Amino acid sequence: MxxxxxxxxxxxxxxxxxxxxxxxxxxxxxxxxxxxxxxxxxxxxxxxxxxxxxxxxxxxxxxxxxxxxxxxxxxxxxxxxxxxxxxxxxxxxxxxxxxxxxxxxxxxxxxxxxxxxxxxxxxxxxxxxxxxxxxxxxxxxxxxxxxxxxxxxxxxxxxxxxxxxxxxxTPAAHDKHIAYVSHLSHISSFMLGKTVIQEEVNERDIFDLAGSGFESTVRLAKSSPAMWTPIFAQNKEHVLASLDGYIENLSRFRESVKNNDHNAIFKDMEQTNRIKTILKGIENGK
Amino acid sequence: MxxxxxxxxxxxxxxxxxxxxxxxxxxxxxxxxxxxxxxxxxxxxxxxxxxxxxxxxxxxxxxxxxxxxxxxxxxxxxxxxxxxxxxxxxxxxxxxxxxxxxxxxxxxxxxxxxxxxxxxxxxxxxxxxxxxxxxxxxxxxxxxxxxxxxxxxxxxxxxxxxxxxxxxxTPAAHDKHIAYVSHLSHISSFMLGKTVIQEEVNERDIFDLAGSGFESTVRLAKSSPAMWTPIFAQNKEHVLASLDGYIENLSRFRESVKNNDHNAIFKDMEQTNRIKTILKGIENGK
CATH class of the missing domain: 3.40.50.720 (NAD(P)-binding Rossmann-like Domain)
Structure with a gap:
């Protein structure tokens, strides 16, 4: 060439x-x-x-x-x-x-x-x-x-x-899949960063307590808004669907905490631990 | 000793x-x-x-x-x-x-x-x-x-x-701070993992598309349910408050996507980009 x-x-x-x-x-x-x-x-x-x-x-x-x-x-x-x-x-x-x-x-x-x-x-x-x-x-x-x-x-x-x-x-399958494994991760990370920054108004030293766990979860909130705004806009329907699922899961988890349903909290996390095997697949290049 | x-x-x-x-x-x-x-x-x-x-x-x-x-x-x-x-x-x-x-x-x-x-x-x-x-x-x-x-x-x-x-x-300040920078990160990560695993029922190859961004955001979902269930239970009030803030931010972001308010999406992310400076502080040992 x-x-x-x-x-x-x-x-x-x-x-x-x-x-x-x-x-x-x-x-x-x-x-x-x-x-x-x-x-x-x-x-x-x-x-x-x-x-x-x-x-x-x-x-x-x-x-x-x-x-x-x-x-x-x-x-x-x-x-x-x-x-x-x-x-x-x-x-x-x-x-x-x-x-x-x-x-x-x-x-x-x-x-x-x-x-x-x-x-x-x-x-x-x-x-x-x-x-x-x-x-x-x-x-x-x-x-x-x-x-x-x-x-x-x-x-x-x-x-x-x-x-x-x-x-x-197909383009349709791509956009649907990627809403979950990429676009939703970015939104969850951006909103986590936003929530903690908001709390900082009351608690000035809050980031002095942040460790590597917070750092890893919030990493994607460094990403470029100029690049990501059009992505969320263009993949609107799938992004909304993934966000609905995420907000519903968070709200249910919140209910379990509120109702002292420790069994439900435990099971929710235990079932999600399967992510260990899945991530091992990603690391090993599948 | x-x-x-x-x-x-x-x-x-x-x-x-x-x-x-x-x-x-x-x-x-x-x-x-x-x-x-x-x-x-x-x-x-x-x-x-x-x-x-x-x-x-x-x-x-x-x-x-x-x-x-x-x-x-x-x-x-x-x-x-x-x-x-x-x-x-x-x-x-x-x-x-x-x-x-x-x-x-x-x-x-x-x-x-x-x-x-x-x-x-x-x-x-x-x-x-x-x-x-x-x-x-x-x-x-x-x-x-x-x-x-x-x-x-x-x-x-x-x-x-x-x-x-x-x-x-004080113990009270500790429990409040840590709900935001640690406990909320774990919940956001667990629920992200749960949401994507649920979607996998429809889309079997979904994790084949996951990259390092998903991996980083979902890392904490590997954590031990036996350790974390009593933490969320014991820090119930602060965990609920942090979850309320997080769910509200996600719901507002969802509204902006739904209403094609690209300016609001951009600003939300741009303001959260400040996390870059904050994380640099964490990396350098503050």
């Missing part, structure tokens, strides 16, 4: 390019970002070779789109308008249904592949990009049958170079 | 003894556990030298009580009945108000020190005990003025050997 373009030079896109540079040493890497500081930072961090503009994607063999999911709805059709007939365009956003719909009828739909790498950290921006972020992680691919055979093949080869395992799903 | 006794040979007590063995090499270490397997395990792991019975604490210079907080209410007065007049008895449970009350009128109250180390892992039992668990962590001490001067002094010397920083609080 001669020219690889990245649109959105943040944590995910930047980390992809850091690995691709090793695997495609012959390629020239270009970065496009609506924030010029991010693009320049990506260049000085050697994530990209050159800062480029959207029109330049006409020369690309590969375009990675890694931007907030609301912006992707507008940028993706625009990129598909501009690219040459050999180019592969991969979107890596955290929602898939609206994104797939945005290019459904595009004449170059077969040059597009919808993906979502289950990887990340709570940090953002080009400085957050790291090597090997995707190693042994899952790449969800949606509507693979709508991508041209040859481009399917190059995409999978690329994901294998990143040492990822590929899972195929 | 000739004889050090540990009642409850689990994660916390076992980890304390692992460190004390280095600092008091002349001492003989005894372990008491209502579960004989745990006591024997603690012996074979060299956490203790001998398995003992409750009556044996009459020979102790130091007794560490590290058992579920409901059992502590019965065991502590019994231990204070039995000990000789030189002994220091330290309780390290996660609640302090009921425990302090249980020995309030005891004739040997001045031999007792109420403490709570803000340290731990999601594991339990003698096999979970590790060295240096308490290094750079906080030890909360309650009602220090009710402990004899000389015994205050030995307790503080001991905590300094564990490299802990000591914070003095």
């Amino acid at each position: 001669k020219n690889i373009f990245l649109i959105g030079t943040g944590l995910i896109g930047g980390s992809i390019l850091k690995d691709l540079r090793n695997h495609y040493p012959e390629s020239t890497l270009y970065g496009i970002d609506k924030n010029p500081e991010h693009a320049l930072k990506a260049k000085s961090n050697k994530i990209i070779d050159h800062v480029a503009q959207i029109e330049d994607v006409k020369d690309a063999q590969l375009v990675i789109v890694s931007i907030p999911v609301d912006v992707a709805l507008k940028v993706l059709p625009q990129v598909l308008d501009l690219v040459n007939e050999e180019a592969l365009v991969i979107d890596v956003g955290s929602t898939k249904e609206a994104i797939c719909k945005s290019v459904e009828e595009h004449k170059n739909r077969r040059q597009f592949l919808a993906a979502h790498p289950i990887a990340g950290t709570e940090f953002s921006g080009p400085d957050a990009a790291i090597h090997d972020l995707f190693k042994n992680k899952t790449m969800i691919v949606c509507e693979v049958e709508k991508t041209a055979f040859k481009l399917q093949e190059s995409a999978i080869a690329l994901f294998e170079k990143l040492k990822m395992r590929v899972r195929y799903m | 000739k004889n050090i006794f540990l009642i409850g040979t689990g994660l916390i007590g076992g980890s304390i003894l692992k460190d004390l063995r280095n600092h008091y090499p002349e001492s003989t270490l005894y372990g008491i556990d209502k579960n004989p397997e745990h006591a024997l395990k603690a012996k074979s792991n060299k956490i203790i030298d001998h398995v003992a019975q409750i009556e044996d604490v009459k020979d102790a210079q130091l007794v560490i009580v590290s058992i579920p907080v409901d059992v502590a209410l019965k065991v502590l007065p019994q231990v204070l009945d039995l000990v000789n007049e030189e002994a220091l008895v330290i309780d390290v449970g996660s609640t302090k108000e009921a425990i302090c009350k249980s020995v309030e009128e005891h004739k040997n109250r001045r031999q007792f020190l109420a403490a709570h180390p803000i340290a731990g892992t999601e594991f339990s039992g003698p096999d979970a005990a590790i060295h240096d668990l308490f290094k750079n962590k906080t030890m909360i001490v309650c009602e220090v003025e009710k402990t004899a001067f000389k015994l205050q002094e030995s307790a503080i010397a001991l905590f300094e050997k564990l490299k802990m920083r000591v914070r003095y609080m």
Whole structure:
């Protein structure tokens, strides 16, 4: 591949390019970002070779789109308008249904592949990009049958170079699943942080008592609001359903505490301890 | 100190003894556990030298009580009945108000020190005990003025050997603070795990999509129900208040998502991002 373009030079896109540079040493890497500081930072961090503009994607063999999911709805059709007939365009956003719909009828739909790498950290921006972020992680691919055979093949080869395992799903199943295992985790963590910060008004020394348990549970509350607001908006129905389930479970637990139903409290926790086995599966790369 | 006794040979007590063995090499270490397997395990792991019975604490210079907080209410007065007049008895449970009350009128109250180390892992039992668990962590001490001067002094010397920083609080303030930064984190994590496990009935592959964010947020749901049920029961009022605040914040966030109020969602998260600075304080040992 001669020219690889990245649109959105943040944590995910930047980390992809850091690995691709090793695997495609012959390629020239270009970065496009609506924030010029991010693009320049990506260049000085050697994530990209050159800062480029959207029109330049006409020369690309590969375009990675890694931007907030609301912006992707507008940028993706625009990129598909501009690219040459050999180019592969991969979107890596955290929602898939609206994104797939945005290019459904595009004449170059077969040059597009919808993906979502289950990887990340709570940090953002080009400085957050790291090597090997995707190693042994899952790449969800949606509507693979709508991508041209040859481009399917190059995409999978690329994901294998990143040492990822590929899972195929429909966009609808993806958005539903991910509401539970990712979006709900972020909301539960943000609201925990908010609740404790509110209490701090009364109890100034409260964080002096916080230990590693609190730290772990609240870690995701460091995440970027600019990235997460459009995700929750776009996956609204599934996020609401997962939140309903969560609030109901919390309210029932609250009732058990209120009614001194220690047996119910114990059983609730004991049954959830099964998460030990499940997390062991995640750690071992399943 | 000739004889050090540990009642409850689990994660916390076992980890304390692992460190004390280095600092008091002349001492003989005894372990008491209502579960004989745990006591024997603690012996074979060299956490203790001998398995003992409750009556044996009459020979102790130091007794560490590290058992579920409901059992502590019965065991502590019994231990204070039995000990000789030189002994220091330290309780390290996660609640302090009921425990302090249980020995309030005891004739040997001045031999007792109420403490709570803000340290731990999601594991339990003698096999979970590790060295240096308490290094750079906080030890909360309650009602220090009710402990004899000389015994205050030995307790503080001991905590300094564990490299802990000591914070003095009333039992009431402790129980209120800790409901937010510890007990609520555990409930939020347990209920997140429960909600996702429930969804798994419909979506069998759901955990294949879980990443490190879910793993971190749900980590505390591995914790021991036998230890946590009495904690929530004993700290009932503060746990209910913290849960009310949390459920209210979640319900408001849900409303914002439902009403497409993206500005409110963004602001909620942006204001909570302050947790970054707070967690940096926790990491750097404040």
